[in-house]
Amino acid sequence: xxxxxxxxxxxxxxxxxxxxxxxxxxxxxxxxxxxxxxxxxxxxxxxxxxxxxxxxxxxxxxxxxxxxxxxxxxxxxxxxxxxxxxxxxxxxxxxxxxxxxxxxxxxxxxxxxxxxxxxxxxxxxxxxxxxxxxxxxxxxxxxxxxxxxxxxxxxxxxxxxxxxxxxxxxxxxxxxxxxxxxxxxxxxxxxxxxxxxxxxxxxxxxxxxxxxxxxxxxxxxxxxxxxxxxxxxxxxxxxxxxxxxxxxxxxxxxxxxxxxxxxxxxxxxxxxxxxxxxxxxxxxxxxxxxxxxxxxxxxxxxxxxxxx
Amino acid sequence: xxxxxxxxxxxxxxxxxxxxxxxxxxxxxxxxxxxxxxxxxxxxxxxxxxxxxxxxxxxxxxxxxxxxxxxxxxxxxxxxxxxxxxxxxxxxxxxxxxxxxxxxxxxxxxxxxxxxxxxxxxxxxxxxxxxxxxxxxxxxxxxxxxxxxxxxxxxxxxxxxxxxxxxxxxxxxxxxxxxxxxxxxxxxxxxxxxxxxxxxxxxxxxxxxxxxxxxxxxxxxxxxxxxxxxxxxxxxxxxxxxxxxxxxxxx
Numbered sequence: 001x002x003x004x005x006x007x008x009x010x011x012x013x014x015x016x017x018x019x020x021x022x023x024x025x026x027x028x029x030x031x032x033x034x035x036x037x038x039x040x041x042x043x044x045x046x047x048x049x050x051x052x053x054x055x056x057x058x059x060x061x062x063x064x065x066x067x068x069x070x071x072x073x074x075x076x077x078x079x080x081x082x083x084x085x086x087x088x089x090x091x092x093x094x095x096x097x098x099x100x101x102x103x104x105x106x107x108x109x110x111x112x113x114x115x116x117x118x119x120x121x122x123x124x125x126x127x128x129x130x131x132x133x134x135x136x137x138x139x140x141x142x143x144x145x146x147x148x149x150x151x152x153x154x155x156x157x158x159x160x161x162x163x164x165x166x167x168x169x170x171x172x173x174x175x176x177x178x179x180x181x182x183x184x185x186x187x188x189x190x191x192x193x194x195x196x197x198x199x200x201x202x203x204x205x206x207x208x209x210x211x212x213x214x215x216x217x218x219x220x221x222x223x224x225x226x227x228x229x230x231x232x233x234x235x236x237x238x239x240x241x242x243x244x245x246x247x248x249x250x251x252x253x254x255x256x257x258x259x260x261x262x263x264x265x266x267x268x269x270x271x272x273x274x275x276x277x278x279x280x281x282x283x284x285x286x287x288x289x290x291x292x293x294x295x296x297x298x299x300x301x302x303x304x305x306x307x308x
Numbered sequence: 309x310x311x312x313x314x315x316x317x318x319x320x321x322x323x324x325x326x327x328x329x330x331x332x333x334x335x336x337x338x339x340x341x342x343x344x345x346x347x348x349x350x351x352x353x354x355x356x357x358x359x360x361x362x363x364x365x366x367x368x369x370x371x372x373x374x375x376x377x378x379x380x381x382x383x384x385x386x387x388x389x390x391x392x393x394x395x396x397x398x399x400x401x402x403x404x405x406x407x408x409x410x411x412x413x414x415x416x417x418x419x420x421x422x423x424x425x426x427x428x429x430x431x432x433x434x435x436x437x438x439x440x441x442x443x444x445x446x447x448x449x450x451x452x453x454x455x456x457x458x459x460x461x462x463x464x465x466x467x468x469x470x471x472x473x474x475x476x477x478x479x480x481x482x483x484x485x486x487x488x489x490x491x492x493x494x495x496x497x498x499x500x501x502x503x504x505x506x507x508x509x510x511x512x513x514x515x516x517x518x519x520x521x522x523x524x525x526x527x528x529x530x531x532x533x534x535x536x537x538x539x540x541x542x543x544x545x546x547x548x549x550x551x552x553x554x555x556x557x558x559x
Contacts, residue, residue, distance in 0.1 A: 051402050052401075052402070053398070053401060053402065054558070055558065073404045073406070074404075076402055076403060076404045077404040079402070081399075081402040083395075083398060083399075085395055087394060087395040087396055087398055087399050088394075088396075089319070089394060089396050089399075090394060091323045091326075092319065092322070092323070096319075096322065100315060100318075100319050101399070101403065103311070103314075103315035103318065104311070104312055104315045104400065104403040104404070104405050105403060105404065106311050106404075148399075
């Protein structure tokens with residue numbers, strides 16, 4: 001495989017906290033790579049090291065063969081970055097935001113004007129190019145931030161939670177747009193939307209506590225839980241009482257409750273009978289075996305507790 | 309080389325152009341009020357200072373004060389705003405430009421704003437008052453404005469880089485910048501100070517700016533000591549601004 005991004009033993013330490021811990025990875029050129037993890041897993045720290053914003057405490061990383069440590073400027077000329085926040089310049093118009101970015105890359109006006117026209121057309125903002133970003137919806141601002149990262153036609157595009165806070169239509173628009181960029185571009189995406197990773201990524205790594213936990217395609221990751229026997233259970237009433245009962249059962253894992261409905265994993269098929277014996281059949285409205293989702297894999301690996 | 313600095317400078321001038329009229333109107337009001345209050349109000353009590361009519365004595369200082377204050381304010385607030393509010397500094401830093409580009413771009417913006425606003429005040433004072441100076445002295449005067457704006461722009465950049473809470477920028481201005489400006493002989497001659505204080509006040513960079521600028525504008529003199537103090541201060545301030553910004557960005 002032709003490698004766009006190589007990471008070897010990358011680490012970032014803040015005092016006693018190891019934000020990223022001995023992280024290694026290879027990403028194939030022209031693919032969409034997804035990095036998943038709960039808040040505080042180390043995703044953004046990893047992106048900040050790869051985009052040369054912070055120096056790693058240990059290890060190395062190369063983008064298109066250039067070290068982020070010794071060739072930071074070359075790396076920056078090859079990458080585009082879409083940060084978590086819409087850090088647009090609110091005192092510049094939509095077009096001026098793109099022009100400023102192009103000037104920072106030393107592009108000539110004839111070159112950048114043509115490219116900006118193309119991008120504005122692509123993101124549907126040609127008619128609003130002379131308006132200020134403050135007058136845009138969240139989705140329009142997000143599209144503009146993505147377009148800004150593409151003005152200089154980067155070879156690797158980093159997207160840090162690109163659709164956070166967007167409505168479903170805007171999310172779909174960003175997805176379509178991101179997909180249209182491959183295979184000319186390699187895309188490195190972080191997200192905690194499982195459906196987003198499932199829909200977009202050719203390959204996914206789930207990380208937590210600064211380390212990679214699993215690596216594979218969405219299908220491969222789900223296959224890991226195929227043995228896990230995911231069930232959906234719905235009761236007519238008494239959801240609270242049944243939650244208490246289910247939590248006490250040692251062979252029930254990953255219990256999730258919505259009203260009187262539950263999703264749970266059994267440690268093995270043989271535990272179905274003990275489960276039914278314990279809860280009885282009187283109140284059950286529905287019980288069915290469920291295909292594991294990427295979210296199930298995520299919860300299985302990273303736990304249910306809410307992170308700060 | 310410096311394409312990042314030029315891009316940032318272009319951006320700041322573009323933004324300034326949009327609000328030029330309101331900016332100039334706001335910046336003219338304060339020094340003009342001071343000029344009218346002191347220059348005209350005290351005219352009957354202070355005839356002249358070292359043979360120079362009082363209104364004429366304070367005019368160069370007020371123009372210089374406008375320039376350096378504008379340079380400080382623009383740099384401090386601009387760096388702070390781009391770093392803490394818009395977070396555009398982060399966008400700049402993922403492009404191939406250097407930290408030096410960002411600092412130089414911001415310092416030149418501060419300097420340009422300072423010079424422009426100083427000139428606007430000079431123009432208004434020239435139109436509305438009998439203040440006159442030999443046009444040949446203008447170049448020497450602008451040299452002091454240039455260096456002074458540069459120094460204050462660097463100091464503003466340091467404040468905008470180090471200070472996270474906006475109210476603290478105002479406090480630095482009230483406790484450090486304003487006293488430094490007012491102590492440096494804008495409204496009264498340095499000879500009014502006691503001997504012990506005079507020596508210390510004479511080597512202040514603000515004294516070098518205001519006294520040097522006044523001598524340049526009124527007498528056409530380039531005071532060598534003032535130039536040396538300002539050049540040394542400008543170099544130190546620039547190095548400190550770059551270092552501070554670089555360190556902050558690597559945190």
